[in-house]
Amino acid sequence: xxxxxxxxxxxxxxxxxxxxxxxxxxxxxxxxxxxxxxxxxxxxxxxxxxxxxxxxxxxxxxxxxxxxxxxxxxxxxxxxxxxxxxxxxxxxxxxxxxxxxxxxxxxxxxxxxxxxxxxxxxxxxxxxxxxxxxxxxxxxxxxxxxxxxxxxxxxxxxxxxxxxxxxxxxxxxxxxxxxxxxxxxxxxxxxxxxxxxxxxxxxxxxxxxxxxxxxxxxxxxxxxxxxxxxxxxxxxxxxxxxxxxxxxxxxxxxxxxxxxxxxxxxxxxxxxxxxxxxxxxxxxxxxxxxxxxxxxx
Amino acid sequence: xxxxxxxxxxxxxxxxxxxxxxxxxxxxxxxxxxxxxxxxxxxxxxxxxxxxxxxxxxxxxxxxxxxxxxxxxxxxxxxxxxxxxxxxxxxxxxxxxxxxxxxxxxxxxxxxxxxxxxxxxxxxxxxxxxxxxxxxxxxxxxxxxxxxxxxxxxxxxxxxxxxxxxxxxxxxxxxxxxxxxxxxxxxxxxxxxxxxxxxxxxxxxxxxxxxxxxxxxxxxxxxxxxxxxxxxxxxxxxxxxxxxxxxxxxxxxxxxxxxxxxxxxxxxxxxxxxxxxxxxxxxxxxxxxxxxxxxxxxxxxxxxxxxxxxxxxxxxxxxxxxxxxxxxxxxxxxxxxxxxxxxxxxxxxxxxxxxxxxxxxxxxxxxxxxxxxxxxxxxxxxxxxxxxxxxxxxxxxxxxxxxxxxxxxxxxxxxxxxxxxxxxxxxxxxxxxxxxxxxxxxxxxxx
Numbered sequence: 078x079x080x081x082x083x084x085x086x087x088x089x090x091x092x093x094x095x096x097x098x099x100x101x102x103x104x105x106x107x108x109x110x111x112x113x114x115x116x117x118x119x120x121x122x123x124x125x126x127x128x129x130x131x132x133x134x135x136x137x138x139x140x141x142x143x144x145x146x147x148x149x150x151x152x153x154x155x156x157x158x159x160x161x162x163x164x165x166x167x168x169x170x171x172x173x174x175x176x177x178x179x180x181x182x183x184x185x186x187x188x189x190x191x192x193x194x195x196x197x198x199x200x201x202x203x204x205x206x207x208x209x210x211x212x213x214x215x216x217x218x219x220x221x222x223x224x225x226x227x228x229x230x231x232x233x234x235x236x237x238x239x240x241x242x243x244x245x246x247x248x249x250x251x252x253x254x255x256x257x258x259x260x261x262x263x264x265x266x267x268x269x270x271x272x273x274x275x276x277x278x279x280x281x282x283x284x285x286x287x288x289x290x291x292x293x294x295x296x297x298x299x300x301x302x303x304x305x306x307x308x309x310x311x312x313x314x315x316x317x318x319x320x321x322x323x324x325x326x327x328x329x330x331x332x333x334x335x336x337x338x339x340x341x342x343x344x345x346x347x348x349x350x351x352x353x354x355x356x357x358x359x360x361x362x363x364x365x366x367x368x369x370x371x372x373x374x
Numbered sequence: 375x376x377x378x379x380x381x382x383x384x385x386x387x388x389x390x391x392x393x394x395x396x397x398x399x400x401x402x403x404x405x406x407x408x409x410x411x412x413x414x415x416x417x418x419x420x421x422x423x424x425x426x427x428x429x430x431x432x433x434x435x436x437x438x439x440x441x442x443x444x445x446x447x448x449x450x451x452x453x454x455x456x457x458x459x460x461x462x463x464x465x466x467x468x469x470x471x472x473x474x475x476x477x478x479x480x481x482x483x484x485x486x487x488x489x490x491x492x493x494x495x496x497x498x499x500x501x502x503x504x505x506x507x508x509x510x511x512x513x514x515x516x517x518x519x520x521x522x523x524x525x526x527x528x529x530x531x532x533x534x535x536x537x538x539x540x541x542x543x544x545x546x547x548x549x550x551x552x553x554x555x556x557x558x559x560x561x562x563x564x565x566x567x568x569x570x571x572x573x574x575x576x577x578x579x580x581x582x583x584x585x586x587x588x589x590x591x592x593x594x595x596x597x598x599x600x601x602x603x604x605x606x607x608x609x610x611x612x613x614x615x616x617x618x619x620x621x622x623x624x625x626x627x628x629x630x631x632x633x634x635x636x637x638x639x640x641x642x643x644x645x646x647x648x649x650x651x652x653x654x655x656x657x658x659x660x661x662x663x664x665x666x667x668x669x670x671x672x673x674x675x676x677x678x679x680x681x682x683x684x685x686x687x688x689x690x691x692x693x694x695x696x697x698x699x700x701x702x703x704x705x706x707x708x709x710x711x712x713x714x715x716x717x718x719x720x721x722x723x724x725x726x727x728x729x730x731x732x733x734x735x736x737x738x739x740x741x742x743x744x745x746x747x748x749x750x751x752x753x754x755x756x757x758x759x760x761x762x763x764x765x766x767x768x769x770x771x772x773x774x775x776x777x778x779x780x781x782x783x784x785x786x787x788x789x790x791x792x793x794x795x796x797x798x799x800x801x802x803x804x805x806x807x808x809x810x811x812x813x814x815x816x817x818x819x820x821x
Contacts, residue, residue, distance in 0.1 A: 112665030117690035117697070120662075138790060143813035146792035150764050166667070250813040252691040258425060259814055260524045264418055267528070278656035279631065279640035302418030306411050317407045320531050329656070336698050337716040337730045338654055340640055342623045362622025365629060374622045 108176040114167035117252065118144045124246050126167055128186050130155060132179040132200040140186065140198060142248025187246040254335045261301050263323075265331040268305045270323035271313030273330075273370070280368035281327060283341035285334035287372070290345050297345070341365075344372035406535060413465060413534035417527070420460035421520040427453045427481070428517045431510040432809045435503070436786070436793040438758035442804045443498075447489035454482035465534055474516070481509055507789075518815075523555030585625045587738040590647025595628065601648050602630035606639050606655075618645075627651060644735070650680065653729040660722040662695040669697035669719040676717060676726050677701060682734075685715060695721045703734070705741060709769040712737035712778065743770065746780055746799030753782040753797040756804060761786035761793060771796055773805050781805055 114122050123144045130136035135158075136151035149165050156163045159174055167175070185204055189196040195209040253259060265285055273284040291297035291304045298304050306314060313319045341347070342364040350371050353359065361373035430450050437443050458478045484505065488498065498506070526532065593601075599616055608614065614632045619625075626645040632638070637657025643650050664672075670690055677685045682701075686709065689700040696718055703713035718728030750766065757763060765785040773779050780799040785792060796806040 113667040115667045115670065115690060117692055118666040119692045141813060145813045146810055147790065150787060153764065250815050252693055253811060253814045255811045258521060260421065260521055260528060263528045277631070278638055279654060282654065300419050300422045302415055302422060306415030314411055315407065332693060333654060333728060336718065338652060338728060339732065340642065340652065340654065342619060342627065363620040364623040365617065365619045
């Protein structure tokens with residue numbers, strides 16, 4: 078009898094405990110995905126993070142889905158105000174605290190992002206008053222709705238069940254390496270494609286690295302476009318091949334080079350030994366050969 | 375007979391004209407391409423210079439010491455003249471573009487006047503700072519507009535030669551996107567013209583120093599192959615090829631490449647000591663499965679596995695579904711900016727896709743860092759009071775002269791931007807001010 082009672086009690090106790098923990102953790106888990114969000118991240122979790130921080134008045138920047146400096150300081154200030162460890166990381170406890178303290182109207186945010194509206198999301202103000210509509214197509218944020226062709230967008234986490242209710246919100250901005258704009262990268266990709274399509278990946282990265290080495294070098298122009306369009310510098314420019322549409326591999330190669338990869342070994346010249354006729358170029362100290370190009374100093 | 379001769383002469387004549395005509399046509403095309411390239415160059419240069427101008431104006435606002443301010447203003451002055459030069463090269467003679475030029479010369483005038491003044495005795499007045507702020511904002515708007523046009527030009531392969539023709543013939547139907555774009559820029563500037571006005575990672579090593587941390591015995595090709603297979607994580611000998619670098623190389627390396635169904639890899643290891651200098655793996659990257667944070671843990675583990683101690687995460691960025699991480703050497707809580715390692719991680723399965731330690735091996739050395747003469751509090755006072763300091767650390771950076779100096783680094787916010795301010799820990803000089811990059815909006819079929 079006694080044992081039966083204890084067992085029942087135990088079962089009841091376990092039941093309530095799990096029940097309680099379930100209700101406690103249930104909501105925050107729904108709010109964010111499981112990941113620890115850190116600076117530099119891109120995706121839907123970041124949109125939610127920015128929206129929630131803005132709701133509480135910590136974040137005043139644009140809700141764009143890229144965890145930049147503005148978001149970082151906002152998060153740290155939030156952690157400070159709520160007496161947590163200030164590490165600038167949105168881990169489990171931070172996410173829970175955030176989810177508890179703020180509201181996140183996913184559909185509203187997604188609509189605004191899709192429509193390319195300028196909007197804010199401060200708590201305590203009617204949402205309708207925070208949208209600036211009538212952004213004609215001249216405005217910065219392009220029509221995210223019809224995105225998808227060509228421009229690969231970072232796929233945010235979709236492990237949750239949230240994705241069922243339709244498309245998830247897409248970031249409206251991208252990370253760019255310090256000192257370069259998307260257009261610089263595109264222009265370099267054009268040049269790399271014109272000069273080195275058909276080469277192995279390292280051959281493309283090496284060509285991109287040569288462009289960057291030239292920008293750094295005092296004997297060449299100081300801008301990417303200056304180097305690329307310097308008369309007689311690149312054959313692909315002289316014969317118009319630079320205007321072929323580059324494939325993605327060229328862009329990846331350019332990003333690799335910008336992020337520090339240099340398989341050319343600090344080269345500032347390269348040539349194709351099968352076609353190069355100038356004796357001057359043959360006289361340069363050679364570093365190595367990649368694919369059909371010889372790289373030299 | 376005579377008839378045949380006449381026919382032959384005529385045929386030769388016609389053929390000759392044909393050849394001549396063809397040659398002329400070729401030459402004309404070559405000149406067209408060349409002219410087009412000149413226009414493209416000026417245009418892309420213009421937009422780059424505007425980017426730079428905007429950043430420099432921003433850093434000027436965050437600066438405090440006069441010593442830094444004068445060269446900075448001179449630099450802006452130089453940039454405006456470059457940008458003006460770019461504008462004048464563009465075939466916009468038939469278009470009213472004078473407001474933009476005026477705006478540029480406004481900036482130029484303002485910065486020139488302030489740069490040549492002795493700012494030590496006669497610092498910037500409140501009004502001038504306000505003006506600077508104004509110019510900063512406006513240059514930002516122009517920068518965005520220009521970038522939009524630039525994006526269109528690149529996206530749709532627009533030709534300046536066509537623009538010129540379109541302008542000359544006043545043909546409304548032709549694709550005038552460039553013209554429209556520039557008109558928008560012009561309009562943007564118009565509102566401001568009255569009464570108002572650097573790239574790369576700061577502190578890291580700009581110069582290609584000789585490799586000073588490469589030590590050990592020279593390894594032979596077999597050992598290099600073994601190392602390469604380890605780094606690539608492939609077992610098959612046949613898939614890996616090894617080549618030696620030539621005489622012109624700064625450092626003698628073995629380069630290894632592999633090709634298999636999974637992708638393609640390339641790496642450099644130094645012949646002396648067999649240190650891995652760079653590694654690249656190129657393969658298709660699937661949907662993102664792991665977070666940037668998990669990617670960072672993978673990168674950290676990789677560094678540990680390869681014997682790099684005391685490396686600390688410095689920057690992380692996600693590009694589509696890869697994460698790029700920048701690590702710095704940490705010596706007793708001092709971040710050593712020149713000793714950096716970059717790692718690229720695939721966010722589908724966490725594989726290391728790229729690794730480069732060239733900066734590390736170039737700059738790393740045993741360092742004796744004496745205690746700074748200045749305290750943090752002293753250094754903090756040197757920072758522009760308008761900047762709201764959020765975070766700080768000690769660091770060894772490379773100054774403009776290429777010397778390593780100990781500095782206090784303050785991260786602060788001014789307006790919407792974050793700045794990094796480097797104060798020399800011994801002299802108290804504001805060594806550098808850097809504006810940290812914000813994310814860039816996507817331009818998708820805008821305009």
